[in-house]
Amino acid sequence: MPTASSGLSRRPARSRNSKLQPYLTKSRYLEGVQCRKRLWLGWHAADLARGPDETLQALFEAGREVGAAARLLFPGGTLVTEPPWAHAEAVTRTRDLMDDADVPAIFEGAFEWKGVRIRVDVLERLSGGAWGLLEVKASTRLKQVHVDDVSVQRFVLEGSGVSVSSVDLLHVDRDYARGDNGIDWPAFFQRTDLTAESAARLEQVPDVVEDLRRILGGEVMPDILPGRHCSDPYDCEFWDHCTRQMPDDWVFYLPGLTGDRLRALQEHGIECIPHVPEDFPLSATQARVCKVHRSGERYVSAGLASALGGLGPPAFYLDFETLGPAIPLYPGTRPYQAVPFQWSLHHVDSAGELTHREFLADGRGDPRRLFADGLIDALSGTAGPILVYSSFERTQLRALAELYPDLAEPIRALVDRLRDLAPVVRANLYDPAFQGSFSLKAVAPALAPCVTFDNLDRIAEGSAASSAMSRISRGSVDAAEEARLRTALLAYCQRDTLALVELHRVMIEAARR
């Protein structure tokens, strides 16, 4: 198990790249800035990385689509098609294109300096022999990692003798709404000038490059403990490996514990929640979690029974799935706007009988009207609470009421019946098996052991459901794959509402004890 030090430990046995001379790329540079251990593992023990799941693949796909669309803004631009493993050829091809004054922009231009290889999204020819560096991102806002991103590119370009007079981030404008006739690409993208920021950050780049190259070429792995940095700015693919020996009551699972507080505990060698000192500054929730772990007994507040008052059964249990692609699919929708495409509705009547209804869009157009009509129809003539497990359904229903004024009244009636179980759990229950999370996926299996999300096929979380429907809606899957995805979507959403039914049942039982 890793110890609370920042020293070095021996490398693992597996080493995929051991015969190659290590080199940095822009991606490795950013990985190294996030975590030196991630950089080292990525070269020396890449086999230990978790493979990309459905969600990550969809993110890559979105990035590729946005990158390709950005090229439309530079008519006459030329793509360097040489693959990454033909880097020397790509560099030569880029030089040839730079020498051709008729080429106004180069896409994926290749450069190398001080052992750092890069491919530049867009290099725009400007007047006086100068060039503009443009980094394309599918995100809607500037992040600090983007400054690191363009700074290392600028370092390589200027080291290679390229005169860089402007540096821009070309990203998605979150306020853009798709028109009736498709995407207006110049309006879809927004430029953020990073010329000054990259110049300031550039001063640090040579030292960072030197340090990262030293680590990459070294035989020992940096001994860095996992913490909040593992998902900031990106989820690290070595998380499962780095945390494989962490205890179930790891201090990381204290809800809302900041990175600084986590480090403070780690620096004192405190790994398990029961060992957190009594005088360590904690929020009320964190203090309660510590108490639960020390005693080993589930926390059930005396106020749970009254918090459940009026929530049934009889009750309905509702869950929505939405898609939110970077490039909006439907007229009037914006990048990443949540578009509901699926609902699952369970009902428990006064005799305890369970029934189920559901809706899943066919993926052949804007699903929102059919989604809303179907839900109103399913709940027409009914009364009583509709239980959900977040404020998400409320937000989506309000958006639908605004979009369809003729449905505003029945939708508002549904909104008035919504009751959110999540804050009831957060305020009144804690079990060590929550592992610091109050999500339905953590809470329901912990309190109701018959609930599991582990045996679902391919889709076991909302982001995967969103990715699946995006692929169906864009027509990027064949009929057999679409059928598999639709089966998986139906199973997943139904499982969510069934989990809610079970969670409610065990909460009622706990309140009676």
Ligand code: SF4
């Ligand atoms: S999981 Fe965390 S500690 Fe481990 S390599 Fe990744 S970022 Fe570094």
